[in-house]
Amino acid sequence: MSYQIPKFRHPDLPVNELGYTKADYEGAISTLCAGCGHDSISGAIVKACHEMSLEPHKIAKLSGIGCSSKSPAYFLGKSHGFNSVHGRMPSVVTGAAMANRELLYLGISGDGDTASIGMGQFAHVIRRALNMVYIVMNNGCYGLTKGQDSATADAGSASKKGDPNPFAGIDLCSLALQMGATFVARSFSGDKTQLLPLIKAAISHRGFALIDVVSPCVTFNNNPGSTKSYEYVREHAEATGTVDFVPIMHEITTQYPPGTTQEVTMHDGSVLHLHKVSETLDPFDRVSAMTALEQHRNDGSILTGLIYLDKNSRDLHDMLQTSQRPLNQLDESDLCPGNKMLVNINASLR
Amino acid sequence: MKRIESVNDFVIKFANVNGTGSASANNLFAKGLFRMGLPVSPKNIFPSNIQGLPTWYEVRVSEKGYLGRRGGVDIALSVNPHSMPQDIREVFPGGYFVYDNTKPLDLRLTRNDITIIGLPLTRICNEQYKDPRQRQLFKNVIYVGALAALLDMDFKVLTGLVEDQFKGKAKLVLPNIHALELGHQYAKANFDCPIGIRVQSADCVGDKILLDGNTALGLGAIYGGATVAAWYPITPSTSVVDAFERYAKRVRIDPGTGRHNYAIVQAEDELSAIGMVVGASWNGARAFTATSGPGLSLMSEFLGLAYFAEIPTVLFDVQRAGPSTGMPTRTQQSDVLSAAYASHGDTKHVLLFPSTPKECFDFSALSFDLAERLQTPIILMSDLDLGMNDNMSEPLVWDDERRYDRGKVLSAEDLDRMERFGRYQDVDGDAIAYRTYPGTHPSKGSFFTRGSSRDEFAVYTEKGEEYETNMLRLMQKWETIKQYVPGPEIRLCGTQTDSAVLYFGTSEESAREAVDYLAGDGIYLDAMRVRSFPFNREVEDFLDQHERVFVIEQNRDAQLRTLLMAEFELGPDKLKSVLCFDGTPISARNIRKQILQMMPGHNITPLHPEKVAGGAGEQL
Numbered sequence: 012m013s014y015q016i017p018k019f020r021h022p023d024l025p026v027n028e029l030g031y032t033k034a035d036y037e038g039a040i041s042t043l044c045a046g047c048g049h050d051s052i053s054g055a056i057v058k059a060c061h062e063m064s065l066e067p068h069k070i071a072k073l074s075g076i077g078c079s080s081k082s083p084a085y086f087l088g089k090s091h092g093f094n095s096v097h098g099r100m101p102s103v104v105t106g107a108a109m110a111n112r113e114l115l116y117l118g119i120s121g122d123g124d125t126a127s128i129g130m131g132q133f134a135h136v137i138r139r140a141l142n143m144v145y146i147v148m149n150n151g152c153y154g155l156t157k158g159q160d161s162a163t164a165d166a167g168s169a170s171k172k173g174d175p176n177p178f179a180g181i182d183l184c185s186l187a188l189q190m191g192a193t194f195v196a197r198s199f200s201g202d203k204t205q206l207l208p209l210i211k212a213a214i215s216h217r218g219f220a221l222i223d224v225v226s227p228c229v230t231f232n233n234n235p236g237s238t239k240s241y242e243y244v245r246e247h248a249e250a251t252g253t254v255d256f257v258p259i260m261h262e263i264t265t266q267y268p269p270g271t272t273q274e275v276t277m278h279d280g281s282v283l284h285l286h287k288v289s290e291t292l293d294p295f296d297r298v299s300a301m302t303a304l305e306q307h308r309n310d311g312s313i314l315t316g317l318i319y320l321d322k323n324s325r326d327l328h329d330m331l332q333t334s335q336r337p338l339n340q341l342d343e344s345d346l347c348p349g350n351k352m353l354v355n356i357n358a359s360l361r
Numbered sequence: 362m363k364r365i366e367s368v369n370d371f372v373i374k375f376a377n378v379n380g381t382g383s384a385s386a387n388n389l390f391a392k393g394l395f396r397m398g399l400p401v402s403p404k405n406i407f408p409s410n411i412q413g414l415p416t417w418y419e420v421r422v423s424e425k426g427y428l429g430r431r432g433g434v435d436i437a438l439s440v441n442p443h444s445m446p447q448d449i450r451e452v453f454p455g456g457y458f459v460y461d462n463t464k465p466l467d468l469r470l471t472r473n474d475i476t477i478i479g480l481p482l483t484r485i486c487n488e489q490y491k492d493p494r495q496r497q498l499f500k501n502v503i504y505v506g507a508l509a510a511l512l513d514m515d516f517k518v519l520t521g522l523v524e525d526q527f528k529g530k531a532k533l534v535l536p537n538i539h540a541l542e543l544g545h546q547y548a549k550a551n552f553d554c555p556i557g558i559r560v561q562s563a564d565c566v567g568d569k570i571l572l573d574g575n576t577a578l579g580l581g582a583i584y585g586g587a588t589v590a591a592w593y594p595i596t597p598s599t600s601v602v603d604a605f606e607r608y609a610k611r612v613r614i615d616p617g618t619g620r621h622n623y624a625i626v627q628a629e630d631e632l633s634a635i636g637m638v639v640g641a642s643w644n645g646a647r648a649f650t651a652t653s654g655p656g657l658s659l660m661s662e663f664l665g666l667a668y669f670a671e672i673p674t675v676l677f678d679v680q681r682a683g684p685s686t687g688m689p690t691r692t693q694q695s696d697v698l699s700a701a702y703a704s705h706g707d708t709k710h711v712l713l714f715p716s717t718p719k720e721c722f723d724f725s726a727l728s729f730d731l732a733e734r735l736q737t738p739i740i741l742m743s744d745l746d747l748g749m750n751d752n753m754s755e756p757l758v759w760d761d762e763r764r765y766d767r768g769k770v771l772s773a774e775d776l777d778r779m780e781r782f783g784r785y786q787d788v789d790g791d792a793i794a795y796r797t798y799p800g801t802h803p804s805k806g807s808f809f810t811r812g813s814s815r816d817e818f819a820v821y822t823e824k825g826e827e828y829e830t831n832m833l834r835l836m837q838k839w840e841t842i843k844q845y846v847p848g849p850e851i852r853l854c855g856t857q858t859d860s861a862v863l864y865f866g867t868s869e870e871s872a873r874e875a876v877d878y879l880a881g882d883g884i885y886l887d888a889m890r891v892r893s894f895p896f897n898r899e900v901e902d903f904l905d906q907h908e909r910v911f912v913i914e915q916n917r918d919a920q921l922r923t924l925l926m927a928e929f930e931l932g933p934d935k936l937k938s939v940l941c942f943d944g945t946p947i948s949a950r951n952i953r954k955q956i957l958q959m960m961p962g963h964n965i966t967p968l969h970p971e972k973v974a975g976g977a978g979e980q981l
Contacts, residue, residue, distance in 0.1 A: 073640075089807050092808075092811075093643060094811040101636075102639075103639055105636070106642070106644070106646075109588075110648070111644050111798075113800070131630065331625070332621050334620040338624060339644055346583075347583075348584070348612040350759040353584075356580070357757055360570035361568075
């Protein structure tokens with residue numbers, strides 16, 4: 012069942028540059044468990060899109076199958092959504108993005124959807140540098156089928172069922188770096204302050220942007236012994252630094268002490284301030300990012316924040332030299348060569 | 362020994378080694394005959410290998426215009442020592458065996474009931490050329506020159522073809538013509554030319570063309586306005602996307618900006634390829650994929666989604682011999698059932714069955730209109746025989762007045778005029794609902810596409826009655842579809858008969874030929890070529906009008922027959938199966954033989970086989 016959120020709103024709700032309130036970016040009422048980390052992420056997406064004044068109908072939200080993949084129904088109700096096939100969202104987004112390069116593509120997936128059944132598609136969509144934001148709501152377990160371990164569950168982590176997971180967990184950020192992702196971040200559903208600017212930065216990024224969001228499953232994997240519980244993540248998260256997102260044409264108001272901040276201009280003109288970046292990480296250097304991930308993994312901590320950003324990223328449309336006009340807007344006059352060419356082709360075949 | 366004597370009617374089989382450049386020389390030979398006005402049907406019989414294994418090229422020449430595989434060999438030309446024992450064995454008694462006698466023929470292979478013609482191809486090449494690659498390539502051209510003399514081909518036609526082929530590369534023209542002459546002169550000087558089998562110019566091909574089905578599919582996708590192609594390489598479908606790309610580079614690149622009005626994505630597998638097609642089509646682009654049986658199996662899940670969520674999807678299936686890897690370079694029509702009912706749950710898919718390159722082109726372009734009009738997958742069922750061989754075909758035509766049928770898509774203005782948009786609401790009574798592209802309207806028309814059950818307004822539901830209503834609407838849409846898909850082609854024999862043949866795709870030529878032979882046996886058969894699934898009314902009427910229908914198909918399990926029985930609830934007695942599934946195209950003689958065995962009172966050996974059989978050395 013989907014329930015719509017009541018339309019009534021306080022008349023003084025703040026509006027963005029398009030005149031939309033935050034409510035214009037909301038979706039149906041969530042049917043996920045109370046306290047599910049995924050709902051916090053949905054909330055952050057709503058806030059990011061509202062604050063960035065994105066036109067809701069110019070966003071397409073796509074997902075695979077699972078709890079996480081249900082969540083696009085709970086945000087951006089004015090956007091087209093596509094809840095596709097388990098693990099195959101990347102291919103559907105790829106096709107959609109080829110058809111119309113002007114929309115923002117928001118892919119929502121889970122750890123089962125991405126790291127198990129969809130690992131091949133995840134790897135290849137990164138390799139192809141598709142211009143999209145790929146958010147993994149990562150809780151280390153299969154919720155809808157009642158709590159089996161997923162492929163991102165850390166070795167030794169125990170879910171509510173109690174048995175420690177014997178297998179190595181897949182680190183999606185490391186994999187993404189390996190596959191050539193040009194924007195890699197990790198966050199925590201319980202840390203909206205960190206997540207919000209990361210989502211905005213990912214949206215501004217041209218090319219493939221991954222945000223792996225640890226998002227505890229309150230029902231099956233939030234117990235002592237789990238490395239994906241609220242408590243464990245709060246205690247073990249180590250941020251790479253803070254990220255401040257300044258949209259294009261906006262004044263930079265935050266003051267940083269000199270020497271503590273790096274400034275990056277994104278493809279769309281917005282600016283990213285990276286503040287107090289950890290000394291062990293250069294987020295513009297892929298090798299440094301890979302090393303930092305491995306080190307934290309070794310230390311038993313969870314590296315969060317912006318992990319890697321390639322300022323000179325390209326996307327699939329650049330590589331394929333696709334027309335600037337979206338392909339779905341082309342008609343017979345652009346596409347059909349007409350009978351005259353067939354006459355010549357026929358002649359060459361006799 | 363009685364030599365086979367015939368004019369413009371024979372089968373010649375070339376035996377080569379894969380990867381030695383024989384294809385273009387053999388093609389030159391076939392096209393030369395075609396330019397002399399003779400109907401030809403060349404067929405590649407090739408291994409799943411890049412280099413080194415035996416490969417064959419069989420050309421049937423038939424002034425009567427029979428283009429199906431005849432079977433049997435009147436002339437074998439073998440330059441492959443490894444396949445030579447088989448090649449010489451296959452020649453009909455009275456036939457001819459041409460080979461490279463630089464190395465003498467193994468005496469154990471020799472036959473005294475055929476004419477053996479030795480050409481010192483390797484020796485000539487070694488004397489003429491220093492470069493080993495040239496020795497290899499020109500050997501092939503030299504035997505074509507020799508055949509021209511042996512068969513009395515018009516030599517000017519061959520030299521003209523070489524000039525056309527290497528237009529703009531003058532340096533290549535003369536050496537090729539020289540090689541042709543070397544062979545021609547050797548044969549003239551050493552043999553009594555022509556041999557018993559010969560050709561003479563005729564006027565039997567009109568304005569027809571020689572084209573492979575896969576190129577026609579790719580070209581059809583260009584004309585049909587496809588902009589997104591997503592695929593995974595698989596024999597025998599690969600050349601579909603190759604052709605699409607080749608023509609796209611010619612006509613779809615903006616000369617000013619260099620930007621492409623198309624996107625081709627080579628996917629990591631077939632699951633991804635069809636996912637991309639579904640995504641692009643959902644977003645309003647015309648998209649397609651091309652694959653073969655194993656790919657179709659992998660694509661099943663997405664086909665179910667596209668059926669249930671009603672997303673236009675175009676898939677070209679160039680069938681090969683299955684199951685599993687099967688015989689990847691051999692032909693079959695064995696994906697019929699797996700395509701028709703692909704995916705779990707209650708699903709049915711629209712199939713189109715082309716039988717010529719012209720129809721590949723037409724159906725390819727048509728499939729985009731159908732997919733968007735009907736909002737469902739359209740699976741075009743070609744096969745290796747049609748797809749990878751040059752087939753004689755009517756020329757390709759495009760009506761410049763034609764406009765694409767983009768189906769029921771609402772614009773922002775349409776949405777503004779509406780009370781409420783229901784993605785799965787049957788407004789027009791044809792069970793086809795309206796859709797919107799993402800990004801159309803700031804506040805109206807967005808919906809959530811999903812493979813799970815939902816109501817008319819695309820809202821998730823688990824109510825049984827809502828689910829059932831939707832599934833019944835899809836059944837009703839199936840009825841609508843029957844009005845849109847191409848109807849069958851019916852050929853009545855002109856004599857009152859209660860028996861008929863029914864066939865589809867590449868069985869057509871051989872079936873027609875068999876019907877002619879059977880008329881000579883006193884068996885008169887009406888004929889129907891089915892061109893699509895769902896079967897429309899005309900198919901049903903035709904079946905009603907006949908007591909006994911022989912269903913000809915190239916698979917083991919009589920898949921089309923099963924489909925007919927299931928859709929029309931027919932008993933098993935009415936439909937008789939005529940099958941061929943050895944990986945070679947079905948032949949007329951095979952069809953005739955099987956039908957004779959099943960016709961009451963005809964299951965005896967004919968007394969005068971030569972009266973009914975076509976071809977020079979035809980044996981029964």
